[in-house]
Amino acid sequence: MRAQLTRRALLSLVLRLLFLKPVATGNCLRDDQELLKQLQHQADFMQDTRMLLDHYIRIQGLDVPGLKERCQERPGVFPSEDALQALSRRSFLQTLNAKLSHVLQSLTAFLQDLPSQDLSTAKMYILGVKSNIHCLAQLLPDSTETAEPTQAGLGASRPPTTTSDTFQRKIEGCEFLRGYHRFMHSVGQVFHKWRKNPSKSPRHSSHQALQKGAHGMQPFTRGKGLLPRGQLPR
Template identity: 45%
Template sequence: MRIQLPQRTLLSMTLSLLFLNMARATRGCSSSSAQLLSQLLNQANITGNTESLMEPYLLLQGLNTTTLRAACTEHPVAFPSEDNLRALSKPHFLNTVHATLGRVWHQLGALRQQFLNIKDFPELKRARGNIQGIRNNVYCLAQLLHHHLEIPEPTQAGSGALQSTTTPSIFQAKIDSCRFLWGYHSFMGSVGKVFRGWGDGSSRRRRHSPQRSLLQGWRKGARRIRPSRSSQSSKSRVQVPR
């Protein structure tokens, strides 16, 4: 007899499997930029899915109505937009993702105060663990680029943090939080699209020059790849697509 698991249970199992070895991964970095990029793509795709955090929050807080959902999505908390992210250099992009997720991690910690029994919302703890895993992979990728991560200065695009000068009502706090979660999921969706563009570029590089690594095309100032000794006689040069 086949047993069909609820969709939420399947998602939880997928998240658990994906981040099962995350604590172990933080002890060291992979030397494969392609592997790190693949992991980041998978992590961004999952954390960009509202089922991983926002949907269970809405159900738990009684906000799962058309009107209240619209209140969450029409005025989300501002995060760096996809266009702004694409305009950044790769080191600056990694800086921004790492720093923004650091602020999200702390904000999710503050979100625990809304729940009398946090055990009713295990997705929150999982989400914070996921963020730590993503930041670790971003750090490792920056290391391969020989780039030291720094926290960027706050910009008008928004830091992804809730800001309020007054104490909101309980209901307003819930709305503010769901707007923050929607903005976070949208941000991770944008991050995934940018990383996907990096992966597409690496595929084209491998087709033109299969012996060259993904990392070589990312290094700042790289313009050409020197030909191998066997090909020097033909005086051919391989251009690195931008």
């Protein structure tokens, strides 16, 4: 009963954060600091291993000595915090959006044994973050702040290929979730840094940056219609 209450409270908190200020397509918040606050709160919650990893370890029978220790992040799947911090703001949002799309595909591949409620909650939460990314991207000037990092530094974007071996597949899922939660911790650190430096926030970027010309994502134009929720311009 206590476990059920804890899970119910966890779901309630997820939904409160996700729908703190619902962002409808074409009705984005114009306050970059409020968007950053929401994104940091979302990232902070998604790093919590109780959201997915702990349930997965228990359900798959990996919560025993000798097996739990094998549940470590596989290098190269998710970018490191240093790689994320080195990105320009626009490139960071592009990378985060792409990685979350990768996670959505991977959840289906790895988490078939988790309760459908856990999967639905995780997917809803990811879509909420992607929606806020879409809105924050509209406030960014077209800037070339830093060079693009190498693909190796950002990690692979391909959906995972799972083995037919049942035990190895369990370990791969555990490794993936460990990396996902660590990645969201790193994402939260980046947003925390952005909030601590409001003078460099999207809305307050320098006039010089605004004059550097378009690069990467093209700005949204009112006459071309609205993009789907959570989708960054190509």
